[in-house]
Amino acid sequence: MANYKFSTLAVHAGQHPDPLTGAVNVPVYLSSTFELTGIGADRGWDYSRAGNPTRDRLETALAALEGGTSGHAFTTGMAAIGALVAMLRSGDHLICSRDVYAGTVRLFDQIVSGYGIQIEYVDTSDLAAVEAAIRPNTRLIHIETPSNPLMVLTDITGVAKIAHARGIEVSVDNTFLSPVLQNPIALGADIVMHSTTKYLNGHSDGLGGALIGTTPEHKERFLLIQKAAGGVMSPFECYLVLRGIKTLPLRIQKHEENGRAVAEFLSGHPKVQKLAYPGLPCHPQYALACRQQKGFGSMMSIELQSRDEAARFLTAIKIFLNAESLGGVESLASHSATTTHGSVSEEVRRRMGINEGRIRLSIGIEDKDDLIADLDQALAAV
Numbered sequence: 001m002a003n004y005k006f007s008t009l010a011v012h013a014g015q016h017p018d019p020l021t022g023a024v025n026v027p028v029y030l031s032s033t034f035e036l037t038g039i040g041a042d043r044g045w046d047y048s049r050a051g052n053p054t055r056d057r058l059e060t061a062l063a064a065l066e067g068g069t070s071g072h073a074f075t076t077g078m079a080a081i082g083a084l085v086a087m088l089r090s091g092d093h094l095i096c097s098r099d100v101y102a103g104t105v106r107l108f109d110q111i112v113s114g115y116g117i118q119i120e121y122v123d124t125s126d127l128a129a130v131e132a133a134i135r136p137n138t139r140l141i142h143i144e145t146p147s148n149p150l151m152v153l154t155d156i157t158g159v160a161k162i163a164h165a166r167g168i169e170v171s172v173d174n175t176f177l178s179p180v181l182q183n184p185i186a187l188g189a190d191i192v193m194h195s196t197t198k199y200l201n202g203h204s205d206g207l208g209g210a211l212i213g214t215t216p217e218h219k220e221r222f223l224l225i226q227k228a229a230g231g232v233m234s235p236f237e238c239y240l241v242l243r244g245i246k247t248l249p250l251r252i253q254k255h256e257e258n259g260r261a262v263a264e265f266l267s268g269h270p271k272v273q274k275l276a277y278p279g280l281p282c283h284p285q286y287a288l289a290c291r292q293q294k295g296f297g298s299m300m301s302i303e304l305q306s307r308d309e310a311a312r313f314l315t316a317i318k319i320f321l322n323a324e325s326l327g328g329v330e331s332l333a334s335h336s337a338t339t340t341h342g343s344v345s346e347e348v349r350r351r352m353g354i355n356e357g358r359i360r361l362s363i364g365i366e367d368k369d370d371l372i373a374d375l376d377q378a379l380a381a382v
């Protein structure tokens, strides 16, 4: 499979016909346990927490798409991040992008820090700041790029060079772009993380998360965490993600086309005070986006003048749905301060630059003219 191009891998990696029946779709193995062939002998599976044939297929597909050596599927994106930091030990230092999904901050601050892991939020778009934050006990640098919702980019290769010179590993949350548009491992990262809930599934009908590793130690550790902690993706959810992956390149093409058209419309709109979208030359990191990404995706955020304006906009939209999440076929709009970043304090939000008028948009695959007309009439209502 290694020589095949991305769209071929999306359809075929891990998705070969079922050897028993020839079914072209991966069967959903709804079995918690498997008959053993003797004492300590099995056919490859013994208990579904440790391994399940449907999950194995998805994990193979994920590793192939991200160019890693092992894939590991979890119940949610947050469970995957939890498994990632379970690599660390008490006393270790973790550097995390300052502008990340607030669920990551909640997990780190309210749970992981209680295990004696030191967590430091750094503006990872500034390589000098990353270098300055490194301590003798730094074990991992976790990056989200582009970030949520401000679309700030981090130079993955730049961070990896700094980290690797000191024996530190780099993990990248690649949820916003998917492996179609960004390949962190090829750029130097050690581990890729996904909320498969988003583009990989693509249809807003299942939760999931994934880690993709690049070393035998990652494989051993993540397999142990799956088996020991147990937050593994169910066979049916694995099937949904496998199905979603087959059309991922096609969907992303349409998401991209629509994202670009919507961003161009919003960039000139008088009611939009700020637009965060890395695909326009006015984005301060446009050059990095062109260098590091294969496209610009369909995530963006806008700033309206106030919470009141944001409320009027969210009431007026007709095709866009006022809902959290992203990466599905339908377009969504959400008020960042009360949804994705509702769990962090106002002060943290202010420090991050997320004000009460900020709205995140996930552009779906509907007709772009209809989407623009919807935004136009909603902005007119502001």
Ligand SMILES: Cc1ncc(COP(=O)(O)O)c(C=O)c1O
Binding pocket: 076, 077, 078, 079, 101, 103, 144, 148, 173, 175, 176, 194, 195, 196, 197, 207, 208, 209, 325
């Ligand atoms: C960038 C990013 N990472 C991780 C997560 C968490 O994923 P999940 O909701 O599947 O737990 C999200 C969820 O919105 C996200 O946007």
